[in-house]
Amino acid sequence: MEFFPFVKEKILFKGPEAKEAFAFKYYDADRVVLGKTMKEWLPFAMSWWHNLGAAGTDMFGGNTMDKSWGVDKEKDPMGYAKAKVDAGFEFMQKMGIEYYCFHDVDLVPECDDITVMYERLDEIGEYLLKKQQETGIKLLWATSNCFGHRRYMNGAGSSNSAEVYCFAAAQIKKALELCVKLGGKGYVFWGGREGYETLLNTDMKAELEHIAQLFTMARDYGRKIGFTGKFYIEPKPKEPTKHQYDFDSATAIGFLKAHGLENDFQMNIEANHATLAGHTFQHELRVSADAGMLGSIDANEGDFLLGWDVDRFPADVYSATFAMLEVVRAGGLTGGFNFDSKNRRASNTYEDMFHAFILGMDTFALGLLNAAAIIEDGRIDEFVKARYATFHEGIGAKIDAKQATLEECAAYALDKKVCADPGSGAEEKYQEILNQILFGKK
Ligand code: XLS
Ligand code: CA
Numbered sequence: 001m002e003f004f005p006f007v008k009e010k011i012l013f014k015g016p017e018a019k020e021a022f023a024f025k026y027y028d029a030d031r032v033v034l035g036k037t038m039k040e041w042l043p044f045a046m047s048w049w050h051n052l053g054a055a056g057t058d059m060f061g062g063n064t065m066d067k068s069w070g071v072d073k074e075k076d077p078m079g080y081a082k083a084k085v086d087a088g089f090e091f092m093q094k095m096g097i098e099y100y101c102f103h104d105v106d107l108v109p110e111c112d113d114i115t116v117m118y119e120r121l122d123e124i125g126e127y128l129l130k131k132q133q134e135t136g137i138k139l140l141w142a143t144s145n146c147f148g149h150r151r152y153m154n155g156a157g158s159s160n161s162a163e164v165y166c167f168a169a170a171q172i173k174k175a176l177e178l179c180v181k182l183g184g185k186g187y188v189f190w191g192g193r194e195g196y197e198t199l200l201n202t203d204m205k206a207e208l209e210h211i212a213q214l215f216t217m218a219r220d221y222g223r224k225i226g227f228t229g230k231f232y233i234e235p236k237p238k239e240p241t242k243h244q245y246d247f248d249s250a251t252a253i254g255f256l257k258a259h260g261l262e263n264d265f266q267m268n269i270e271a272n273h274a275t276l277a278g279h280t281f282q283h284e285l286r287v288s289a290d291a292g293m294l295g296s297i298d299a300n301e302g303d304f305l306l307g308w309d310v311d312r313f314p315a316d317v318y319s320a321t322f323a324m325l326e327v328v329r330a331g332g333l334t335g336g337f338n339f340d341s342k343n344r345r346a347s348n349t350y351e352d353m354f355h356a357f358i359l360g361m362d363t364f365a366l367g368l369l370n371a372a373a374i375i376e377d378g379r380i381d382e383f384v385k386a387r388y389a390t391f392h393e394g395i396g397a398k399i400d401a402k403q404a405t406l407e408e409c410a411a412y413a414l415d416k417k418v419c420a421d422p423g424s425g426a427e428e429k430y431q432e433i434l435n436q437i438l439f440g441k442k
């Protein structure tokens with residue numbers, strides 16, 4: 001069955017002048033930018049949950065979209081799961097997207113009995129593997145949903161109940177096995193309910209130790225069954241819990257280092273989570289990259305007027321430009337760009353699903369082209385380097401090399417008597433240069 005007949009073959013690059021709706025204006029998969037093709041810089045992925053699952057339900061109303069894929073989910077759960085796979089692979093082939101991501105419960109309908117879940121996941125795993133072999137589409141990352149079921153109301157790894165903890169471990173074990181079977185590049189942990197509402201009922205120290213132990217056991221099991229990819233932590237400061245333990249990259253990196261997990265784990269940075277933490281997307285990417293832990297990206301954006309996780313498709317070219325600067329400077333990602341994004345509730349047609357991905361892919365293609373232009377122009381990088389010139393020689397070079405003592409630094413200052421001006425930060429000048437680079441001749 002064909003689900004999206006209005007796209008005949010595949011969405012193609014038609015250039016910035018094109019007026020065709022179903023065409024890329026900037027994403028040109030084989031165009032070489034800074035020595036790599038766009039496709040290599042931007043391994044795009046489709047999220048199973050938003051694209052094939054989310055049907056527009058919000059707190060105030062039900063579905064506005066048809067994501068049944070022609071099958072009654074209650075009567076025929078596996079027929080529904082397979083139709084979803086067919087729709088997903090048709091969509092990715094038509095979009096020219098080579099990767100996908102899932103939670104276990106996105107693939108098959110969730111039920112209480114975990115042995116039934118295991119059977120369902122085994123069956124869908126075979127089906128996915130066959131589809132991957134037929135199409136060449138690959139798995140970017142897998143994860144388990146240890147936050148939706150009622151047993152996780154007090155957390156999963158941070159639950160007060162060891163029984164709940166073991167159910168989370170069972171889900172993670174199966175999802176890791178699926179990830180290995182399908183050749184996934186990564187395995188994600190988003191701590192959906194790993195946090196707390198009040199310290200009146202919470203032993204924070206024990207909860208954090210238990211989470212670290214769950215990560216450690218997952219790492220050990222993954223390596224035992226042949227998983228060679230990276231484990232990713234996806235920081236998020238709030239929603240659903242008030243205090244989430246993986247608040248932001250700096251917090252998550254510190255946690256991983258404190259528990260000896262830094263060689264196996266990296267960050268999966270979601271733009272909307274960064275802004276919820278009061279940071280820019282670029283800040284989170286920089287913190288991760290500087291720690292050598294920039295792994296993957298959940299590409300979306302939030303809304304500064306709405307204080308929650310709106311998961312909108314990325315349209316902000318400035319933000320994508322700054323993000324791509326970080327990615328390019330880091331030499332690329334170990335993972336990819338997963339559109340953890342969903343259509344707005346009122347964009348309820350199948351056509352809208354394609355428009356959303358064209359928007360997202362073109363936005364990041366523009367971001368990449370802009371990042372390359374900034375790097376090639378060189379003025380901004382030269383200025384940043386020049387600002388730190390006093391650390392390139394004399395006492396500054398000694399401090400940089402971690403060879404100076406406090407007495408030496410003080411002696412330097414006493415000798416100078418009065419401190420020289422550190423120089424203008426020139427923010428406006430470089431914002432203006434940035435606009436010139438981005439928009440050029442009009
Ligand atoms: C939710 C998260 C989730 C993770 C995977 O806010 O973004 O979708 O990406 O569990
Ligand atoms: Ca996400």
Ligand code: CA
Nearest residue numbers: 270272309311
């Ligand atoms: Ca989100």
